[in-house]
Amino acid sequence: MDTMDLDYNTRIEQLREREYPQLEGNLVFSYAPLIMSAYISFLSDTVYLDHAGTTPYAKSLIERFSADMISNLYGNPHSASSASQLSTRRTEDVRLRLLGLFNADPDDFDIVFAANATAGIKLVMEAFRDHGGGFWYGYHRDSHTSLVGVREAAARHRCFTSDAEVEGWLSGSIIDEGSSGLGLFAYPAQSNMNGRRLPLDWAGRLRCSAPKTDQAVYTLLDAAAYVSSSPLDLSNAALAPDFTVMSLYKIFGFPDLGVLIVRKGSGHVLKTRKYFGGGTVDMVLCMKEQWHAKKSESLHDQLEDGTLPIHSIIALDSAMNVHQEIFGALERISRHTAFLARNLYHGLRDLRHWNNVAVCEIYKDAESEYGDTRSQGPVVAFNIRNSQKAWVSNTEVEKLAAIKNIQLRTGGLCNPGGIASSLGLAPWEMKENFSAGQRCGNENDILGGKPTGMIRVSLGAMSSVRDIDAFLDFMNEFFVDNVAPVPAAPLLGTEASAQSQYHVESLTVYPIKSCAGWKVPPDMPWEVRKEGLAWDREWCLVHQGTGTALSQKRYPRMALIRPIIDLETGLLRVRYVGGGTTRGGSPEVAVPLSADPNYFAGPDGFRTSPANVCGDKVTARVYKMQEIITFFTEALGIPCQLARFPAVGSHGVSSRHAKAHLQQHQLRTAPQIPGAFPAAPPGEQGTIQRPILLSNESPILTISRSSLNRLNEQIKANGGKAAQAEVFRANIVVAEALQAQPGTEQPYAEDHWRYMQIGRQLFQMLGSCRRCQMVCVDQNTAVKNEEPFVTLAKTRRFDGKVWFGQHGCHVQMQDRSSPHTQNPTIKVGDSVRAFGEDDDLPHGLVS
Ligand SMILES: *Cc1c(COP(=O)(O)O)cnc(C)c1O
Numbered sequence: 001m002d003t004m005d006l007d008y009n010t011r012i013e014q015l016r017e018r019e020y021p022q023l024e025g026n027l028v029f030s031y032a033p034l035i036m037s038a039y040i041s042f043l044s045d046t047v048y049l050d051h052a053g054t055t056p057y058a059k060s061l062i063e064r065f066s067a068d069m070i071s072n073l074y075g076n077p078h079s080a081s082s083a084s085q086l087s088t089r090r091t092e093d094v095r096l097r098l099l100g101l102f103n104a105d106p107d108d109f110d111i112v113f114a115a116n117a118t119a120g121i122k123l124v125m126e127a128f129r130d131h132g133g134g135f136w137y138g139y140h141r142d143s144h145t146s147l148v149g150v151r152e153a154a155a156r157h158r159c160f161t162s163d164a165e166v167e168g169w170l171s172g173s174i175i176d177e178g179s180s181g182l183g184l185f186a187y188p189a190q191s192n193m194n195g196r197r198l199p200l201d202w203a204g205r206l207r208c209s210a211p212k213t214d215q216a217v218y219t220l221l222d223a224a225a226y227v228s229s230s231p232l233d234l235s236n237a238a239l240a241p242d243f244t245v246m247s248l249y250k251i252f253g254f255p256d257l258g259v260l261i262v263r264k265g266s267g268h269v270l271k272t273r274k275y276f277g278g279g280t281v282d283m284v285l286c287m288k289e290q291w292h293a294k295k296s297e298s299l300h301d302q303l304e305d306g307t308l309p310i311h312s313i314i315a316l317d318s319a320m321n322v323h324q325e326i327f328g329a330l331e332r333i334s335r336h337t338a339f340l341a342r343n344l345y346h347g348l349r350d351l352r353h354w355n356n357v358a359v360c361e362i363y364k365d366a367e368s369e370y371g372d373t374r375s376q377g378p379v380v381a382f383n384i385r386n387s388q389k390a391w392v393s394n395t396e397v398e399k400l401a402a403i404k405n406i407q408l409r410t411g412g413l414c415n416p417g418g419i420a421s422s423l424g425l426a427p428w429e430m431k432e433n434f435s436a437g438q439r440c441g442n443e444n445d446i447l448g449g450k451p452t453g454m455i456r457v458s459l460g461a462m463s464s465v466r467d468i469d470a471f472l473d474f475m476n477e478f479f480v481d482n483v484a485p486v487p488a489a490p491l492l493g494t495e496a497s498a499q500s501q502y503h504v505e506s507l508t509v510y511p512i513k514s515c516a517g518w519k520v521p522p523d524m525p526w527e528v529r530k531e532g533l534a535w536d537r538e539w540c541l542v543h544q545g546t547g548t549a550l551s552q553k554r555y556p557r558m559a560l561i562r563p564i565i566d567l568e569t570g571l572l573r574v575r576y577v578g579g580g581t582t583r584g585g586s587p588e589v590a591v592p593l594s595a596d597p598n599y600f601a602g603p604d605g606f607r608t609s610p611a612n613v614c615g616d617k618v619t620a621r622v623y624k625m626q627e628i629i630t631f632f633t634e635a636l637g638i639p640c641q642l643a644r645f646p647a648v649g650s651h652g653v654s655s656r657h658a659k660a661h662l663q664q665h666q667l668r669t670a671p672q673i674p675g676a677f678p679a680a681p682p683g684e685q686g687t688i689q690r691p692i693l694l695s696n697e698s699p700i701l702t703i704s705r706s707s708l709n710r711l712n713e714q715i716k717a718n719g720g721k722a723a724q725a726e727v728f729r730a731n732i733v734v735a736e737a738l739q740a741q742p743g744t745e746q747p748y749a750e751d752h753w754r755y756m757q758i759g760r761q762l763f764q765m766l767g768s769c770r771r772c773q774m775v776c777v778d779q780n781t782a783v784k785n786e787e788p789f790v791t792l793a794k795t796r797r798f799d800g801k802v803w804f805g806q807h808g809c810h811v812q813m814q815d816r817s818s819p820h821t822q823n824p825t826i827k828v829g830d831s832v833r834a835f836g837e838d839d840d841l842p843h844g845l846v847s
Contacts, residue, residue, distance in 0.1 A: 004465065005336045008328075012464045015326070057326055057462065061254060064318040074310060087310045094313050095300070097320060101330075104261060108237035110299040112260040113308060117224040118146040120245035120260035123303055124184070124220055127273040129153040131182050136217070138176065140166060140187035141417035142198065147186045147222050148416060154184075159417065163198065163367075170205050182269075183217035189226035193418035193456070195341070195379025196365045197226065204239025218242040218266055224258075227251050229337045229378050229460060231330035234261070242266035251330075252319035255312035260303070267299045277305030323461075333461045337378035340459050340468055342371035345380050347472040353387035353481045360384060360475075363422040363454060378459035381413070381422070383451045387481035388818040394445045394453050400478050406471065411445075411453040423451060426570050427594055448527060449823020485817070501746075502832035504758060505705055505735035506725070509533050511572055512642070513540040514552045515561040516779065517726065525825035528761060528810045532699035533731050535565050537645075539572070539591075541632055542620065544639035549620075553774045555636055556782040570594060576635040578782065589631040591623065591642065620645045662767040665798035666751045698766050698807030702750065703728050705735035707804070710747035715791045723788035726779040728771075728805055732758070734832050750806050752836045759830035760820040762811040768803040771796075775804075 075083030077091065095111045114120040128135040134155030139147050141161045151157035158176055160166045166187070168174035185206060190197045203219040221241035223232055228250040234240045244261040262270065276284070276294055284292040295301040327333050351359035362382040368375040384392040394410035401408055412419050420430060429448065445452050457471065507526055508517040520526045520533075527534035541550040541558070552558045560578040572591040620643035623629070632640050703725065712722040725733055734756075736745055750756075756763045771792055776785045792802050813821040 004339050005332065008332060008336050009464050012462055013466060057322060058253065060326070061252075061315075061319055061322045064322055065315045068314060068318060069311070074314065076307060077310060087314075090317065091308060091310060091313050094317050097317065098259065099261075101320070102232050102261070103235040104240075105235070105237065108264055109234060109240075110262050110264055110267065112262060112300045112303045113313060114245075114258045114260055114304075115309075116249075116256070116258035117222065117245045117247040118258070120243075120258050121146050121150060121186075121220065121222070123260055123273070124243050124245075124270065125150045125153050126275060127270040128182065128184050130274040131269075131272045133181050136176070136181065136183040138169070138183065138185045138217075140198065141421060142188055142191040142193065142196065142415065143186065143417060144188060144192050144222060144224070145414045145416060147188065147220075150184070150186065160187075161417075161421070166202065170202065170209060172209070181215065183215065184220055185217050186220040186222065188222040188224075189232070190223075190230075190377045190379075191415065191418055192225040193413050193415035193454075194363045194365070194381035194422070195225070195377035195458070196368045197373070197375055197377055201239065203241035204236075207239070216269075218269060220245070222246075224250055225379075226377065227330075228458075230334045230373060237263060237265070242269075248316065248319075252316070252323055254319060255309075255315040257309065257312050257316060262299050262303075264299065270299065270303060273303070275305070327461045334373050337459045337461070337463060338371050338373045338376075340463055340465065341376070341378035341380065343465070344457065344459070344468045344471065345370040347468065348380060348382060348475065351472075351475055351480055354483055355387050357385065357387050357389055359480055378463075379456060381454045381456045383454050384475075384479050386479075386817055387485065390817050390819045390822050391446050391449075391451045392479060394451065394455055397455055397479075401474070404474055406474060409456045409458075413454065413456055419453065422454070425450065425452070426567070446822060449819060449825075501737055502704075502734045502834065503737060504826065504828050504830045504832060505733040507533065507826065507828055508726075508729075508731055508733075509536040509565065510729060510731075511535050511537070511539055511563040511565060512561065512574070513537045513549060514555075514558045515541075515563060515574075516559055517729065518562070518564055520828065522828040525827045528700075528824045528826060530699065530810060530812060532809075535572075535593075536700075536731060539563075539642055539644050540620065541636070541640045542622065542643045544633075544641055549643075550636070550638075550640060551774070552777050553772065555638070556777045556784060557636055559777055559779045559782045561632070561635055565593070567593075574631070576631070578635065586627070586631060589628055591628060662765075663798065663803065665803070666768060698769075699809040700732065700763065700807070701728075701730045701769055701805050702732040702734060702756070702763075702765075702808055703730040703805040704747070704750045705733055706745040707747040707750065708733075709745060711788055711791060711795070711804070714795055715787050718791065720787040720791060721785060723775070724779060727775045727777065727788070730805055732826075749834070753806065753834045754837055754839075755811070755835040756808065757833040757835070758826045761824050761826050762813075763808045764811050766807040766809060769805040769807055771802045771804050 072086060073083045074087045074090070075081050075085075077084055077088045096106060098111055099106050099109055112120065112123065114123060128137075137151050137154035137157040139151065139157070139159060140163075141159055148159075151159075160169065165174060169176060185202075187198055187202065189200060200221075203221060206217060206219055219241040220243045223244050223246045226232065227246050232244075232246075234244070240263055242263045243266070246259060246261075248257040248259060249255065271294075276292060282293045282295050345362065345364070348360045349358075349362060353359060360382040361384075362380060364370070364376075364380075370376050370380075383394070384397060386392055398408070398410050419425070420427075429450070459467075507520040509520065509526075510517045542548065543550060550558060557578055560576060562575045562577055564573045564575070566573055570593045572593055573588060574591065575588045577587075623642045623644070628642050629640075632642055705725075708723070708725055708728075715722055734750070750765075751768065753765045756765060771789065773784075773789050775792070776787065776789050777783070778785060789802070792804055796803050810824060812824075816822055
């Protein structure tokens with residue numbers, strides 16, 4: 001595998017150079033040899049060249065096909081005319097020839113023509129679906145979307161998430177309960193995502209190992225990606241898959257055809273297919289009596305509905321000839337492309353930025369090896385990072401590639417399981433991304449600091465060494481940082497100083513409005529968004545009658561409803577610690593973090609309950625699952641429902657905005673330094689709008705431990721009970737550094753902060769938080785006290801209102817080229833730097 005097929009490579013390069021000099025400079029890395037596009041562009045005169053098969057090939061093929069059409073008269077098959085007979089004869093010849101290409105004995109196999117590989121899959125699916133008892137469907141994680149879709153027709157299905165799981169199932173050590181009766185096991189011979197090749201012996205092993213009488217599991221092999229650059233050998237019918245599908249245009253580029261190859265020994269299962277059409281029946285009665293007789297001569301007669309695409313089938317003959325003449329055996333293409341892919345892989349793997357950070361994150365399976373045609377096809381899937389380790393958007397890559405006449409593919413690549421496992425995306429994340437507007441093929445491709453798709457470069461019969469070099473040059477030119485980039489925001493490029501006076505003591509999110517908070521574990525970086533900390537106040541409880549959002553002010557027991565965010569399992573777990581639920585209700589309920597419309601009530605999955613949150617009318621989605629409704633209703637003893645905000649899928653974005661603004665007591669009379677802070681308090685009506693979810697006034701609430709200590713000293717001095725930090729429902733508690741001695745603390749210094757830097761993130765302070773008697777609910781017992789409200793009212797009353805804590809919001813940076821700006825997070829222990837009225841604006845911020 002280490003040596004190049006020099007003869008092959010030279011021939012391809014000469015062909016391209018000699019015959020089509022005007023196309024020089026185009027590289028096409030589209031998945032599988034999509035020669036089709038070369039063919040189309042050939043006809044339309046566009047400068048476009050497909051690497052896999054290219055214009056020289058397309059030209060010869062079309063000329064050959066055209067000569068055939070001109071010199072023969074082909075009619076619609078199924079009649080006695082000589083033109084019709086000629087079509088039939090040619091079709092049967094091509095069938096035979098195609099079987100020969102895969103060493104498939106016509107005694108053992110039949111070929112069914114279909115529009116594409118997907119249509120072949122659907123034929124199998126229809127037959128299994130129409131089987132009386134329904135069927136079990138097992139499919140491998142690496143399956144193409146077209147295979148995954150079959151599960152919707154199955155009675156029971158299972159996704160095998162690894163090869164080991166399949167092995168375990170084949171050997172009988174893993175039992176799938178659902179797999180009794182009729183079953184279908186499907187997998188790709190080669191992943192269309194990263195070109196990894198899967199074991200071809202699974203079909204044979206399944207057949208040999210299926211002794212149980214109550215079980216008949218057949219195999220469907222998706223060879224669409226595999227055959228584009230590899231021979232497929234079906235010479236041993238006993239070990240071959242029962243059904244094999246492929247797209248012929250991925251081998252030959254043209255014609256646009258797919259096939260289903262059926263192992264005759266298993267053909268009977270397809271006879272349960274109920275549908276018949278012209279071409280697949282011998283006789284149909286439909287007036288007085290309803291009766292039909294299906295064709296019985298051959299399998300393909302029973303499965304090819306309607307008129308065959310005869311011209312395409314005849315063109316296939318020319319395609320096989322020209323392909324053979326130019327490229328030789330499929331085996332040779334396989335060796336050549338394996339050699340190129342290995343070089344490409346090594347080239348990409350070794351690209352380094354100035355600081356030795358790898359440029360490409362390549363999605364290669366641990367077990368596969370480039371150059372080894374058994375484990376890996378000639379495809380490389382990857383993403384690009386800059387020298388700061390931030391992801392480069394695929395959309396940007398595509399734009400630059402287009403300028404350089406490089407055709408490659410990016411995005412989700414029609415491989416949901418492969419993408420999710422390679423990119424480490426949990427189902428709730430994928431649904432979140434979907435809700436956030438991400439769709440296959442749109443520009444929104446880095447969400448929450450993770451790429452949502454990848455770049456795929458595929459090699460084919462027409463690829464040459466020069467293409468690999470050109471592609472690596474392109475990568476070097478545009479994506480390798482040879483020198484350190486000039487930091488756009490130096491302040492935020494570094495941590496807040498280690499000597500800073502404050503640090504983050506705790507971070508708390510309140511997933512369900514007015515219920516207990518959940519403390520973010522120490523050292524866990526937590527995402528900050530425009531609307532606040534991730535998962536903060538996404539849910540609320542609404543009264544079933546009035547639709548009003550419930551609050552602790554009226555229902556103190558809400559403090560005893562304790563949610564936990566479990567990202568591992570993708571669940572919001574909610575526990576009620578008040579005990580004594582009526583009717584023995586469950587003490588815990590789990591709510592999926594996924595915003596799946598199926599969980600919600602009403603048509604389209606949601607009831608636009610016009611909930612009322614703090615006087616704002618919002619559209620919240622109400623959960624319809626009875627156990628969720630029962631849990632909350634029993635816990636609080638009032639009819640209520642859990643709702644989620646915003647109404648995902650309808651408008652998507654929050655329509656609520658922060659109301660907080662700086663208060664008079666926070667403004668010093670000292671003259672403003674020109675250019676320092678905006679003269680007008682930010683956040684006033686008509687100025688900047690800051691989205692919030694269900695929090696009362698602003699995205700993020702911060703309190704200071706020093707201020708709380710001062711308050712509690714005052715409470716205790718009057719014989720009252722000290723207040724817990726929890727009653728203030730802050731997201732961030734900042735504390736002064738350990739060396740701050742009692743007495744040297746600076747309580748209420750935060751009143752005068754205008755910005756606050758935590759770690760590498762910047763927050764703008766929006767004004768003090770006004771307090772009410774809700775701070776008097778003890779968060780452990782749900783019992784109301786006098787304190788701390790009484791003491792607050794005596795010590796922190798300005799303009800007749802009581803204030804404690806500061807509203808704020810995260811400042812998003814324009815420059816999104818570092819991990820800190822792509823995925824802003826903060827964590828417990830981060831140092832905090834305060835910017836007061838008189839301090840200079842943090843660097844990079846303009847007022
Ligand atoms: C391309 C491809 C398909 C879909 O083929 P169509 O001909 O478009 O239906 C299915 N599976 C794999 C692995 C593929 O590469």
